[in-house]
Amino acid sequence: MAIRVLTKLASAAITLGLVLLGGGQADAAPPRTSGPTGIDVSWPQCGKTLPKQPAFAIVGVNNGLANTTNPCLAAQLAWANTAPNPPLTAQPRVALYVNTANSGLQGSWWPSSNSYGGADVANPYGVCGSGTDDFKACSYMYGYAKAYDDATIRGVDNPQNYLWWLDVETGNSWQPDKAANVADLEGMAAYFKSINAKVGLYSTGYQWSQIAGTVPAGSPLAGLPSWLAGARSLTGAKSNCSSPALTLGGRVALTQYISGGLDYNYSCP
Structure with a gap:
């Protein structure tokens, strides 16, 4: 499934590709007169020539869906690690982003308990599998499981050392129950925090x-x-650095724009 971004015109349902528009070949970064910019890449950039030594890099772990693996993850992580050290901005040299979704019972897999990866999970929404009123509890477990898989089976070494961005977009499968979707994202955040990794949220105000x-x-x-x-x-x-954060108490740390067929990112002051 294509990863999408919306324009700032919330009333229009026009979407631009986070990574699909970043699929073109590019060897030169845009002018950096106002400071260094980073780049995010994922599966659409497989085999593409990327600018050398980005100021910082963010690599997509999935292949467009929350239950898949980017086939070029290892190569793109190797590219990302050419970013200067020490970092040139407030962003980590290399971060990761993961697709998110809440497919519910329509998906290929849905949890039936509060256990995953051989461990019992503390679930603030109750017991998944306990009855008809357990959808939020199971949504939480679904998110937890997807994050667990991202950190353990996709080929990411030392996952605790990364900042993991949760890519929240309307192009993926979601429930009409927003509270269940929040529970799903909370489950993802809970897993990453359980391994002492940092977590952030990627979206637009409209999509969120x-x-x-x-x-x-x-x-x-x-x-x-x-x-x-x-x-x-x-x-x-x-300009988007002054926009409202996606959640209360947060701040806009990073903003994305498209230039020359690639996704560039500006580290907010």
Whole structure:
């Protein structure tokens, strides 16, 4: 499934590819007169020539769906690790992003207990598999399981050392129950936090409102850094740094724009 970003015109359902528009060959970064910019890549860039030594890099772990693996993950991580050390911005030299979704009972797999990966999981929504009122509990377990898989079976060494961005977009499968979608994302965040990894949220304000809505202040998602998509230029990306964060108590740490067929990212002050 294509990863998508929306423009800032929330009333229009026009989407731009986070990675699909980044699929073109590019060897030169755009002008960097206002400071270094990073690049994000994933499966559409397999076999493409990428700019050398990006200021920082963010690599997609999945192949467009939450239950898949980017076939070029190892090669792209090797490219990402050419980023300068020490870092040139407030961003880590290399970060990861993962596709998210809440497919519910329509998906190829749905949890039936609070156990995954050989461990019992503390579930704030109750017991998955306990009856007809367990959908949020199972959504939490679904998110937890997808994050567990991302960290353990996709080929990421030392997953605890990365910042993991949760890519939240309308192009993937979601439930009409926003509270269940929030539970799903909380489950993902909970797993990454359980291994002492950092977590952030990628989306646009419009897409987030459609999928998750307003997240309660007590949610584990509240206060997480936001990575905002939707800009068409570096100027627009800078402007988006002053946009509202996706959740209460958070801040916009990173903004994305498209240039020369690649996704570039501006580290907000």
